[in-house]
Amino acid sequence: MADNQMIPRRLLKVRVHGIRYEAEDIFSFELRSIDGAELPRFTAGSHIEILIKNGLERSYSLVNPQHETHRYVVAVARDPQSRGGSEYMCDILRPGHELQISEPSNNFALAEDAAETVLIAGGIGITPIWSMLQRLVQINRSWRLFYTARTRERAAFLAELLALQSQYPDRVTIVFDQEPNVAGLNLEAIVRSQSPVAHFYCCGPAGLLNAFEAATSSLDPATVHLERFSSEQAPARGGFEVTLAKSGRSFLIPADKTILEVLLSEGIEVSRSCMEGVCGTCETPVLEGVPDHRDSVLSKREREANKMMMICCSGSKTDKLVLDL
Ligand code: FES
Incomplete structure (x- = not known):
């Protein structure tokens, strides 16, 4: 993870070049720079944040092959519980509209040198997985894909995946x-039947991810990778003190505020985006104290190391935290 605190994000201006129907309630959006310039390079599993409106931002995985620099493509499922993000993307955005986006970043990076890679996707969780799969095919690695969707009408990139299936049955x-x-995926059986050196990747709804975590719990955490769409954990709330090591300033975090909310209210600018522990933008080094991790970004090993935390949602198990800010 990058140490990006206090560094203002560079935003890119892009235009919606095209919108494509991918599956029932799923659309892909092709974004190109306004002036036709190349876009920053990215790696499979990367996401961008799209600034929607009124301070609302949403994080979407890039689905196009990582060698492309003339465009970014994201796919969005219209969520009936939408808090504004997917509704705006699917119902209001049209070709020709301009948007501001962040540069790509990657919390779900592919270990390209793994001898065997197992990709597991549920529903719209296929988006980062599809980007990874295109990369693995391009560099001729050994891989397996397990993809579950409710129905074939709701399966994004199905034509492309069926073409791969006929090539690699x-x-x-x-x-x-x-x-x-039809029985659902049996993740225990899938994990058990793979090579012991395989790396596993999973993205999808909470139920699939929870089953994935259970099925891979005995594996080396360095070989287990997952990405959640949104935080299912309640943010930790205050009752502890935070000291910023660089300025020496200390703040009491009250019960109804997160660390990030307190810092912003004190005029301290900190990089941030999703505000719910899923994008990794607010990742902050911890110098003292034990965080109460509530994010969906850090791996089990990273959480246990207590060296980094997401200050938009995580709190403290100790009375005091010292942050490298
Ligand atoms: S702002 Fe996204 S993880 Fe904190």
């Missing part, structure tokens, strides 16, 4: 779990 498993007489 042993490597692609696609399950439509709401079709009659």
Whole structure:
């Protein structure tokens, strides 16, 4: 993770070049720079933040191949519980509209040198996985894909995945779990049957991710990678003191505020985006104290190391935290 605190984000201006229907309630958006300049390079698994309106930002995985620099493509599922992000993207945004976006960053990076890679996706969780899969095919690595969607009508990139399946029938498993007489993915069995040196990646709804975490709990954490869409954990709330090592200033974090909210209210500018522990932008080094981690970015090993924390959602298990800010 990058130590990006206090560094203002560089925003890019892009235009919606095209919108494509990918599946029921899923659209992809092709974004190009306004002046036709190359866009910053990215790696498979990267995401960008899109500034929607009124301070609302949403993080979306890039789905196009990582060698492309003339465009970014994101895919968005219209969420009936939308708090404004997917509704704006799917119902209001049109080709020709201009947007501000962040540069790509990657909290879900692919270990390209792994001898075997197992990709598991549920629903719109296929987005980072599809980008990874294109990369693995490009560099000729050994991989397996397990993709589950409710129905074939709701499966994004299905034509592309079926084409890969006809080329590599042993490597692609696609399950439509709401079709009659279809069993869902058995993650325990999938994980058990893979090579001991395999790296596992999973993105999808909470139920799939929880099953994935259970199925991989005995594996080396360095080989287990997952990405959540949104935080399912309640943010930690105050009752402790935070000291900023660089200025020596200390703040009491009250019960109804997060660390980030307190710092912003004191005029301290900190990089941030999602405000719910999923994007990694507010990651901050911890010098003293034990964070109460509530994010969906850090791995189990990173959490246990207590060296970094997401200050938009995480709190403290100790009376005091010293941050490298
Ligand atoms: S702002 Fe996104 S993780 Fe904190």
